[in-house]
Amino acid sequence: MPGQYRGWFNALFWASVAITEEGPFKAILGYETVKDENGREMHKSLGNAIWAKEALEKIGADPLRLTFCLHDPDKELWFGWNTPKDAITALNVLWNLGQLLIEVKQIKKNKSANLIDKWIISRLNTTIKETTQSLEKFKPHLAAKTIVSFWLDELSRGYIQFIRERLGEQDKEALSTFFEVYLNLIKLCSPMIPFITELIYQNLKEKFGLKQESIHLCEWPKYDEKMIDEKLEQEMSVMRQIIEKIMAARAEVKINVRWPLAAAEVSGIEILNNELQELIKKQCNLKKIIFKKSKEKEISVKLDTKMSDELEAEGFAREIARRVQEARKKASLRVGDKIELVLQLNKKIASLLEKFEQTDYIEQKTNAVKFEIADLKKEIKGYKNKAEDKIRDDAIVIFFNKINS
Structure with a gap:
């Protein structure tokens, strides 16, 4: 690229000034040299040249574009067939987020008072602001990093994990917030990865009746400081x-x-408000969180790992529910399909579940209308679906039938 500045761009500039008395451009963004993955210049004679057509066919346009967009223009790009793997992974996550919305029946705009929803809306507006500023300063790599970090870390690993249950319950505020965030996200991405964002947009347009014919006809998102x-x-x-x-x-x-777990002790940080504490407890499956004063500035935690019978009963219930859900999925059942369920369990697990009233949890999570716990030695007949598994070395056998409505 330095050679281009001294040669081609310089020639353009002086030719334009000589003819029109004006420069042909106000600024130029150029990238450093592209070399092979070992830092050698690419030459046909060395056999290390990767031709654009071949790369586009094997890798795809958007992974290549995103790889270049994420790269600092000041530094050489060492390119090989494995270079775009992080970009490909990121694009798969972006696509899968869209598939979550496609599975939704209906979305209506709802303003949410939920703390998690307010947080992701705030982060969206901050992301729009930072991305716009980076592009205006001719720093596309910073803009790209801001956007990718947002969808990987905060939307996928953060927000979606927090609202997973609400999505399953078709919570209107969660769905509305997720849709707003995702739609603005793909608008931000569209100049960098135009093909996948257009495909995602067309899928959303068909599902939810979006007005613009193409994402590339949509206006650039604007942030709201408020x-x-x-x-x-x-x-x-x-x-x-x-x-x-x-x-x-x-x-x-x-x-x-x-x-x-009974509790977690947290030190190195000031006490968080009750709402945030409840989120930590729910996300980490804790009964209690204790904040301990400490001179250390680094956050540290200490777990209470003593397992009471009641905690054990809850753990077995959660594990059983997950095993049944996996069996349902293998049997190609939909989320709303109701089942009749029989669980063969040993006496210890059966006793814990019944003593601490965990059977209702299993019924609810597995969508079981009829539910029975049976001894492992009992012969079970009349069930189409069967799955065998182990939980902490304890055998369980799952039998279920779909109930036709």
Whole structure:
């Protein structure tokens, strides 16, 4: 690219000034040299040249475009067949987010008072603001990084995880918020990855009757300063760090999040408000969260891993519900399909579930209208679907039939 500045662009400039007395451009954004993945210049004689047509056919236009957009123009791009793999992964996540909306029957605009919804709307407006400013300053790599970070970290790993149950319940406010965020997101992405965003837009247009014929005819999103809540964004950032620490501590002691814990002690941070504490407890499956004063500035957590009978009963119920849901999926049942369910369990698990009234939870989560717990030795007949599994080395057998309405 330096050679282009000295040669082609310089020649254009002086020719334009000589003929029109005006420069042909106000600014130029150019990229450094593209080399192979080992930092060598690409040459046909070296056998390391990757031709554009071949790359487009094997990788696709949008992954290549996103790879270049994410790269700092000041630095050389070392390109090989594996270079765009992160871009491909990110695009798959973006596509899958859209598929969540396509599965929804209807979406109506609803203003939400929910804290999580307010947070993601705030983050959307902050993202629009930062992206717009980066592009105006001729820094497309910063704009691209801002957008990709938003959909990977905050929308996919953050917001969607927080609202998963609400989506399953077809919560109007959650659906409306998700749709608003996602639609503006793909508008932001469209100049960088025009093909996948157009396909996503056309799918949404067909499903929900969007007015514009193409995403490339839509206006660039505008941010609203009134919707940006910096205090909430900071609090949510801290809350997500705490959740990450707790989940890492769970992984360390090999206790899955489906098994509830009595408490987690958090130090190195000021006490969060009750609403955020409830979100942490729900996300991390805790009964209690304790904030402990500490001189240390780094967040640390300590788990209470003692498992009472009641906590164990809840854990078995969650694990069983998940196993049944997996069996339903393999049997190609839809979310709303009702079933009659029989679980063969050992006496220990059956006793815990009944003693601490966890059977209602299983019925609700599996959409079971008829539900029975049977001994492992009992012969079960008349059920089309059967699945065998183990939970903590305890055998369970699942039998179910779809109930035709």
